[in-house]
Amino acid sequence: MDKQGENMKLEEVYKQHEDLEIDFLLEAIYRLSGFDFRQYNRSSISRRIHNRMNINGIETVTGLLEKVIHEEHFLESLLNDFSINVTEMFRNPSFFKTFRKEVVPILRKYPEIRIWHAGCATGEEVYSMAILLEEEGLKDKAVIYATDMNEQVLEKARKGAFPIQKMQAYTKNYMLAGGNYAFSEYYKADDQYAYFHPSILENIIFAQHNLVTDQSFNEFHVIICRNVLIYFTADLQEQVQHLFYESLSPQGFLGLGDKETLRFSQVTEKYQEIAGNERIYQRV
Amino acid sequence: MENKWKFGIRPKITIGYIIIIVCLFASVIILNNQIRSLQQERNFLLQYNNKVETLTNNVEKFVMDMQAGQRGFVITGNEIYLEPYYKAAGEWQIEFKELYQLMADKPDQQQKLQVVRETTDLWIEEAGENAIRLKRDNDDAAIQQFYANDRGREYMQSIRNQFNDFRESEREIAQVRAEELDKQNNNLTGGLFGLLLTVSIIAIVISSQVSKSIVRTINDVTQTIKKIASNNGDLKERIHVNTNDEINELANATNDLLDNLDGREWLQTNLAEIVTKYQGVASIEALAKVFMSEIAKMTNSSSGAFYVREIEDNRNHFIKNASFADNNFEKDIGRESFRIGQGLIGQCVQEKQTFIFNEIPEDYRYISTGLGEVPPRSIFIVPILFEGDVIAVMELATMSEYSKLQQDLVKQIVETFGLSINSVIGRMEIIRLLNESRAMTEELQVQSEELQTQSEELQMQTEELTQINEQLEEKTKDAETKNKELEKIRKELEEKAEQLTLHSNYKSEFLANMSHELRTPLNSILILSEMLAENDQGRLTDEDAEFANVIHSSGEDLLSLINDILDLSKVEAGKLEVLFEEVNLSELPQHMEHVFSPIAQKKNLEFHIFKEDDVIDLFFTDEKRFQQILKNLLSNAFKFTEEGSVALTIKQIENQLQTEEMRAISKDWLEVTIADTGIGIPADKHELIFETFQQADGATVRKFGGTGLGLSICKQFARLLGGWITLQSEEGVGSVFKLVVPSLPNGLILDKHLNIDYSEVAVTQSSYEPSTAFVSDLARLDVQKQTVIEKDEVLVSLHDHTNVFQNKNILIVDDDYRNIYALKTALEKRGVNILVAKDGIECLDILQDNTEIDIVLMDIMMPNMDGYEAMYRIRNDLQLKELPVIALTAKAMKNDRDKCLEAGASDYISKPLNLDQLFSVLRVWLVS
Incomplete structure (x- = not known):
């Protein structure tokens, strides 16, 4: 009983120390690269740090910190670890189907449409949106600003080449999302990648933007930010929600991930949720 | 009010009546007295007169009696006669005396009586006694003498006269008295009427005064009540009555009622108001704050604190959640927490009773104001219960006193407030749980994404490791x-x-x-x-x-x-x-007419050829390609024109109309226009038809045939000749193709522009559609198809390091042999094993026996069993859920695609098929 208690106490102390180390590490990363992970979900960041420590056989976070400061390119690889880029084309197809059904008819009335895809990662959802707009005949008057804090994933996104292994799932998503044509009309495949037609890339602007540190850069009719906020602490989520609110035009739309909600935010009352549970909100 | 002398309506009316009755009584008594005195006077007058007369007569009779007696005796000398004489002489004086006394108030009459007496005495003296003595003396002579001068008779006469005079006077006096009585009677009658008038006036005045005072106040009350009724229930109005009577009491009672109603309304309004105030409040602190500030306002409290129960270690603590002080100097008032039984407030919790203290304990803290500190006059401690338990307590202090109404209000509010607190606590708990669950959901999502990333990373690392291993092995x-x-x-x-x-x-x-x-x-x-x-x-x-x-x-x-x-x-x-040589343009019209007139004739079309005069005869270009372009365009024009005309116009572009770039290439430019009145081409297809194997739409192919190659060749040839083709067309009106070419004696210098053209040509060539190839012009098509497939094959073998198609089994389900043939040819080139089924039934048969099939290409419109049913059965009857089935659908039918999806297609691809697209799709679905 005593020993167990002692162990627990030791564990507690160890945890406190590690928290301190992680604070230092995140501060260092912020000062060195400008990427601010200080307000990210700590458990997630901690897991990823440990993951990197396991891979490189580093014992302590301080050891990692040393490498970050003194070793060239190490910071870059660590930053890559931090950015989780899980995404799919037409992820949660019902979201896109609802968007097509509920939002597109309203966008159709606008002379121009500005869409901000915040945290676009490797661009799968941006391409999905572009295809959707093309099919709805809105592509020519729409501009999609696709941003992510990670320049490397943006580079991937610009190429528009996605692993062929994933295309079966994407095809299914496309169909479930209410696709108007054959999905294969948008890509050509070789044995490794499906290359999306360059015409889809027209009107998409990929740019580096950090939701934590950067300000708004335009007023948008639609803001899509899916499965990004889950990595943030509640305070940071709130901050970003305010940024979105400031960046939305009146009657503009905000699309979130299926596990995210506006319910507990201070901006809740400034939005109304449209069409059930798809996390599409309209500014009122 | 109570001390004031009360003068009610009943006494008012009663006093009025009493006054009138008293007046009446008074008048009757006065009248009665008057009548009675009148009567007495009259009676007295009557008796008096009677008595006077009787007495007078008696006195006279006595005098007569004496005379008669005297005479009798004198005559007879009989003593008998003297008896009446003496009797009368003795008695007349009594009667006279009485009469004389009666006349006491009338000296004149007494004097007259005195004269009568003297006269009578004289008679008695001189006549009576004298005669009697003479008789007794028997002195007849004297008697004789006496009677000779008879003095008695004189006296008697005088007495009679005197009595008459007396009587006359008496009668006159009585007359005067009667007249006096008459006069009095008249006065009485007059007085009677006067009295009646006076009493009437008094009665009228009193009644009008009384009624006026009653009605005025009633009117006041009515007026006020009407006002209240018309003021939409504004109960602030009060009745004011100046009189002190029952109306005043009624007014007071009504005012009390209004006070009561007003109080109740205040109570209800405040109750309702406070409930709306804390509706939708999400936290207990906010609720307490709102509640305290509202209740303090309503009760004029100067300070207050609100404590909510919190359970810690199974013991109830009451923690301060809100406080209120009507100044800002000391926001934080009251102790932070207490336990049950601690202090008055703790006592209140224990007893679950509302406490109100008007005698403040000495150690009670003072209410601080801007200028100093003031002791409160009253403290009000209220427990808030929920289901019999105290879940919160509130303490209020005021510098005045809490009215009954305020206390009632607080008690009533508190009755339901327990429920509100409980529901807010419940809501907070729900929100906390929801937040927790959201955080957990997010965390799960994060972890799942991280896992996915990690698994991808692991896979990548495994691959890298494998590679490194292999490399190491190789190295060693x-x-x-x-x-x-x-x-x-x-x-x-x-x-x-x-x-x-x-x-x-x-x-x-x-x-x-x-x-x-x-x-x-x-x-x-x-x-x-x-x-x-x-x-x-x-x-x-x-x-x-x-x-x-x-x-x-x-x-x-x-x-x-x-x-x-x-x-x-x-x-x-x-x-x-491309061979640029001298071309004689003058022969061109005849040549074209020669070739196309028969067609025009056959289709009953007009065919016009115009060549402008200024067109130079000698023109440098590749004649073969040039003519081929014209022939292609013309044959197209004829093909797509059912009625009307086709016109060929040849002219030279004037120098000033040429652009700078054109002039740089050549000074002579030829513009050949082929115009028809055919079906035309929709605007959105203008670009498309210049692509290889493209026509305006599928229907055109079925109706007019053709490969769709012609315009593409024309375009490329035009480029090779240094020019271009433009198109103006409207659907249903006709088309105008314009070929613009330069005269190039030295051939075309390969510049950058042309290189681009070449690369574009190559791109165009690589995307083509084989499926329409079989419709007509079979020979031409086959040539083209074979050529391209050949080329494609070379490319494939060059670029694909690993051929995913090698030894894959693909089942083609289609009833059209041409489609089968095209697909089979294309796929077999890549090493695919092809199986063919003519309809859905055959397809199911094959799939039942053959488990090696990698992909099914499923046509939809088939006899016996169509593609939808076949797919449905593959998924449901054969339970082949994972087998990729790619439906071949018509292009424009959204409905078909939905049906495909429902039936279980993995993907679909539109007909006419694009081989590139087909191969892309197959690659996607062949990837394991």
């Missing part, structure tokens, strides 16, 4: 192995080279074969038609011969077209030779 291999490897690689390279040569040979062989195969039948056509056209035996009419000519020249065109198609591969490779 000895020289021998390396040599072997090198040898192997060399052999492979040799093999590759051989393969390439082989492919190249295949291609050349194929081209030669095809050329041969096509030329053989064409040859016979050409020879025979030429023979016919010569018409040696003269058996043909001129027209027949002309037809044969046309067949011949068309055959030649076809031949040259075949050559052109073969040349298309050269175009791709940049190997097409």
